[in-house]
Each structure stands twice: as C-alpha cells, then as structure tokens.
Amino acid sequence: MEQNKNGKKTGIGVFICQCGKNIAGGVDIPALLDFSRGLEEVVFVADNKFSCSEEGQIVIQNAIRDSDLERVIIAACDPGLHLMTFQRCGQKIGIDPAFVDLIDIRKWTMFGSPDKVDEKHALDNAKRLIEQTVKRMRLRRKIPKVTVEVNPSVLVIGGGVAGLEASLDLADKGYKVHLVERLPTIGGKMALLYKVFPTNDCAPCILAPKTAYTNIHPNINLLTNSEVTKVEGHIGNFSVVVSQKPRYVDEKKCTGCGLCIEKCPTKVVDNEYSRGLGERKAIYIPYDQAIPKKAVIDTQNCLYFQKGSCKICEKICPTSAINFKQEPKTIELKVGAIIVATGFDEYNPTQKTEYGYGRYSNVITQFQLARLLDIDGPTKGRLLRPADGKEPRSIVMIQCVGSRDENANRYCSSVCCMYALKHAQIIKEMVLPDTQVYISYIDIRTTGKGFEEYYKRTREIGVNFIHGRPAEVVENNETKNLILKVEDSDINELLKLEVDLIILSCATVPSKGTKHLAELLRVNLDENGFFKEVHPKLRPVETNVRGVYICGSAQGPKDIPDSIVQAKAAASCADSELRKGEIQLPEFMVKQT
Amino acid sequence: MQEVYVEDFMSPGCVGCPVVKEMLKGLSEELSGEITVEEVDITVDTTRAAQYGVMSVPAIAVNGVLKFMGVPKKEELKKALMEELERDE
Numbered sequence: 295m296e297q298n299k300n301g302k303k304t305g306i307g308v309f310i311c312q313c314g315k316n317i318a319g320g321v322d323i324p325a326l327l328d329f330s331r332g333l334e335e336v337v338f339v340a341d342n343k344f345s346c347s348e349e350g351q352i353v354i355q356n357a358i359r360d361s362d363l364e365r366v367i368i369a370a371c372d373p374g375l376h377l378m379t380f381q382r383c384g385q386k387i388g389i390d391p392a393f394v395d396l397i398d399i400r401k402w403t404m405f406g407s408p409d410k411v412d413e414k415h416a417l418d419n420a421k422r423l424i425e426q427t428v429k430r431m432r433l434r435r436k437i438p439k440v441t442v443e444v445n446p447s448v449l450v451i452g453g454g455v456a457g458l459e460a461s462l463d464l465a466d467k468g469y470k471v472h473l474v475e476r477l478p479t480i481g482g483k484m485a486l487l488y489k490v491f492p493t494n495d496c497a498p499c500i501l502a503p504k505t506a507y508t509n510i511h512p513n514i515n516l517l518t519n520s521e522v523t524k525v526e527g528h529i530g531n532f533s534v535v536v537s538q539k540p541r542y543v544d545e546k547k548c549t550g551c552g553l554c555i556e557k558c559p560t561k562v563v564d565n566e567y568s569r570g571l572g573e574r575k576a577i578y579i580p581y582d583q584a585i586p587k588k589a590v591i592d593t594q595n596c597l598y599f600q601k602g603s604c605k606i607c608e609k610i611c612p613t614s615a616i617n618f619k620q621e622p623k624t625i626e627l628k629v630g631a632i633i634v635a636t637g638f639d640e641y642n643p644t645q646k647t648e649y650g651y652g653r654y655s656n657v658i659t660q661f662q663l664a665r666l667l668d669i670d671g672p673t674k675g676r677l678l679r680p681a682d683g684k685e686p687r688s689i690v691m692i693q694c695v696g697s698r699d700e701n702a703n704r705y706c707s708s709v710c711c712m713y714a715l716k717h718a719q720i721i722k723e724m725v726l727p728d729t730q731v732y733i734s735y736i737d738i739r740t741t742g743k744g745f746e747e748y749y750k751r752t753r754e755i756g757v758n759f760i761h762g763r764p765a766e767v768v769e770n771n772e773t774k775n776l777i778l779k780v781e782d783s784d785i786n787e788l789l790k791l792e793v794d795l796i797i798l799s800c801a802t803v804p805s806k807g808t809k810h811l812a813e814l815l816r817v818n819l820d821e822n823g824f825f826k827e828v829h830p831k832l833r834p835v836e837t838n839v840r841g842v843y844i845c846g847s848a849q850g851p852k853d854i855p856d857s858i859v860q861a862k863a864a865a866s867c868a869d870s871e872l873r874k875g876e877i878q879l880p881e882f883m884v885k886q887t
Numbered sequence: 888m889q890e891v892y893v894e895d896f897m898s899p900g901c902v903g904c905p906v907v908k909e910m911l912k913g914l915s916e917e918l919s920g921e922i923t924v925e926e927v928d929i930t931v932d933t934t935r936a937a938q939y940g941v942m943s944v945p946a947i948a949v950n951g952v953l954k955f956m957g958v959p960k961k962e963e964l965k966k967a968l969m970e971e972l973e974r975d976e
Contacts, residue, residue, distance in 0.1 A: 429923060
C-alpha cells in the first residue's frame, strides 16, 4: 500500500484488482500503480489479489478511513457485475455511492474475453481509462436523489405461459396486475403445441389451469385484443396507455355459446390457431379452451363490415352481445413495474427458397404439424398431406431452418431438436406407426432434464436420423412427393430420398412488434432482436431500464420450463422493488417524467 | 483553469446523438476552459446510464449531474457548461 499526497482536494483512491491472474496475467500492475499515483488528486494507490473479496473490501475501507479518501475508483471488472458491491462497501464507511466507481480493465487482459489485447495495449488502454475516470470522479458532484412512492401494481405484456406465470405470481403476492395480450385470447404459443416434451403431456391440459385462474383472479385485470401504445415515467410510477381493439361483441353479455359462429356465412383461412391449415368463421372464438371464451369479429372478412349487409350474428345472438358500433378503447394505467413476456414467432421459411415452403404444399412447419397432430386441430388429429389429404408414408424433418445459419440467424433456437423428437414420437407411437420418419440434423441438442433419455427413446422406436442438412428440395409435379439429396456424414453416403411430407423445424425469432415495444420502453435489444438482459448470466431478467423486466422467449429462445423459471424470477425482481413502498431515484429522472 | 467533464450518453442508430456530438465539439472549441467529453454508449455501459437515470438518448451529464435528456438548444447547453466553468469551488 502506498500513499502519495499531491495537491489533495477530493482525495481519490485508486485500487487495482489483480483478479488472481485474470488481470495480473495480462497487464503490468506495478506500471499501472505508478501511473495512477501521478494523477491529479490521487492520494492513495493500492493493488489487491481480489478486490471483491472480504479482505479486499476491508483494504478499501481502511484506506478510506486512514487516508481520508472521498472518492474511490476500482479498476477491475464489468460494473454491471460488481459496482453495487463496491458502492455498498463505500457506503458502510460513509462514502456516497456516486463517489465510488468501478471500471473494467479485465476485458483487455482475461483469457477468453472477446476484447483481449496484448500486454502493451492492455497497459495503454488501462492507463487511459484510469486517467479519464480519475478526471470524471474529480469533477463529479453528488447525484441529487429524491424519494418517490411506489405504485403496488404491475403491467405484464404478453399472455403466453411466461406472462401468465409472472402475473399469477405477483397477483398471489397481492399486487394488482394488468395483463395485456395482443390477441383475443391468452395462452400464447403453448396453446398451439398439442403436446409438450419431455413428458408428452397435453399442452392445453397443463396450460388451462393457469389461463383459467388468470381469468378469475381478483388481482388480475385481463386486457385481451390490446396493445401498449405509450409508456412514460420510471420505476415505481410508470404511466402506460393501452389501446384495446373492439371485439364488436360485448364481453359481459357473450356466453361463448357459439351460435353466432355456427350461423356466420363467411369461412376464412385460420392463420392463427390452425396456422393456415384450417378454416374459421368471420366471427370466431380462437379455440375451445380460449380464455376469455368470448367471440370476436374479424372485420377484414365480415360481410357487414365489408359490404354493409348480413348481421346474422346480431339476429341470432340470444344475449344481444353483438355490437357493431363498438369503438377502440384507450385505457390509462399507473404501474410500479413492467414485465415483458412477448414471446416469439416462428421464422418464415419462405426466405429459405431451397426448401420450397410456400411453393410446395407438402412442405410445412413444425407448428403446422402440431396443429395437424392435435385431436382438436383442423384434421382432428389425422396426419394428412395438405396437397391431397393422403396419409404420408414417409416424412423428413429438416432441422435448423433459419437457425445456426450465417444467411439467416446465427443462434441456435434451442427448442427445435426437442419438438422434432416429440413430433417423431407422436407420429410413430400414436398416429402412423408404419410411416418412415427421418430427422435430418446438424447436431442434436438435448441438454434439459430428461431430454437425453427422450432422444434415446426416439431412436429406439425406429425414427431414422440423418447427420446432414439437405441442400435442396424438389417437388415431383405429378405425385406432389418431394425429392431431396442429403449427405449423411455418419456413413459418408449421399442419400436420395423421395418422401410424402417435409417438416421444417424453423428458428425461433423475436415476436412481431418487439422493436416498437423496445422503443416505447427504452429497453435495449440484443444483436438478434430479442430483449437484452443486463447480464446474460447473473442478471438475466433485468434490463437497462430499472423496473422493466423480461422473461420467456422475449429474452431469447427457450422452452417452457425455462420460461416459467424466468417468469418467476422477473416477478421476484419486481416484488423486491415494489415491496419497499418507496424508492430513491436520481432527481432529474423524476423531474423529467 | 476551470474544468468540465461531460458525459454524452448516446447509442448507435440514435438520430439526435450526432447533433449533440457536433454541438459539444463546437462548444469545446468555442469556450475557454478545459472541457472533456466522454461518449457513453448506453447499450454497452448500461450501469452508468442506470446510475444517472438516463432513460433515453441523447442525454448529457455535466460534472456528474444529468442536465439534459433529448437534444438541447445550443444556448441552454452553453449556459450549463459555462455555469460549471465559472463555478467557484
């Protein structure tokens, strides 16, 4: 420990962490100490093996006391990780958190860091950063703070399984929850899955208790057919504007009897629940277990809205629930925290022209297959080829469509291997046992609990695995069969297959509207367009905006168990802040809003 | 000589940020005194932005106090910098 008093005004201490060998192994620590000692108003300089350790923190506290330090700089690691540690350490001995700063020099020295540079550049960079930070700290004034009351309510955006879980957790803790869902029903993508891995449970059966409870929970205000259009304010006191589209059906009067649907003369392709493989009417309830089970009119296809005549639904409705004059509603909410659970969309495979999706009707996606396999789906669980309604005798599933692909998305979508295995099992065991099922893959990734066993089981029941990705799919014009060539690298053989049906395991991509919502919330997105967490390992559900949390596939591709875990984590983070009742914030932030 | 440390909070793709950058560059040359400008990318340094309560960019902190969110008028920014430069400690 060394001291150097030169023109002391603010009394700055610079602490350089060795981080074991993580920093000391990549930069000349004595040179950094010498350099720091010479900086204006620096009166104390020391290095330490681990500044974050109990011993390291005591060194800092002793120096503050013995050398009358007023400001402290720790040159160590990412402030997202440890700034709070050192602010608390300083606070214990009377230093305002604004006068404790942590700067990251480890990114230039640590093996494996993407920013690692050689020792000379690490020294130059670290010197520059320390010099700049000393200057900033020398001139910095205390950040004025004010205490604000916290509104004990939460906005949850997205009514999929993650949003439902977060809503129920918080509502059960006693907070008022406003759950906003863009579609007319809650349940999200899980409602379309038919079955879920690795238990092969019926998806709607395990989802329904959550949707049903959400619908009746006294602390949950369910706003379907609604979108967030404006967000202002700060943690503790966000002002939110929600725009609710009209259903043209009075929710209070509609009993969900379905008579209007039965009599409606207009049939249209159902792109939502049946993924384009079935039909619905212009007035519809998305599916039998929909919550709320209330009809909604699709104005794009309703005869009355398009041509000015019909109104059969209005005439037939036994409770006079139809209301063609319903207007969009603007709802203003005050909430203390916001949870984003906007989920994902399935990648549009028409972009991968080599697989012929959109051109060849017997090329479908895994979500479409789920609808065909579902006993409540458009074919009532019969697996039939879209081109001719015949049962397929051979099927190829192509993995990583739009994932792990330099020309589409570089990331792994993490769930596609498992849902392909699931569908292969369902086909072989429940639907068409004699049909040949091939899975054409790059790698099979089954890292969850019970997943590897699930994979083994899929192999044991006779599903064929081809280690390779086909370059192209061609249709036989007459039979509508599909021909593909694929090199199986396990047996070093070029296989030519003619199959009845091809299923594309498409990437998981950010849901429509993610960018717009991120702008409204001022939350950062990652390089793939998903909501970005503060730290990918240690703060996975917090965002750059305090009081706004993320969970489920809105943060990145993930399966249901992981979505549930994150939803609970996000609810817990919101609870931690809200339960305080009041909160200290920078004055400017409060004044602005 | 009086000094000012300006933290210019910005992010890639922000429309107003280059305007603020230019404004600060111009004022650094125009005003006497030492003005240090640090660009802080809020998508990289989220902790610093959160500490100040920066919720949108551009935003400007002068000597550790957040003064502006959005693009300020040049005169307002000049006034804020001069107040700090002329301040008696």
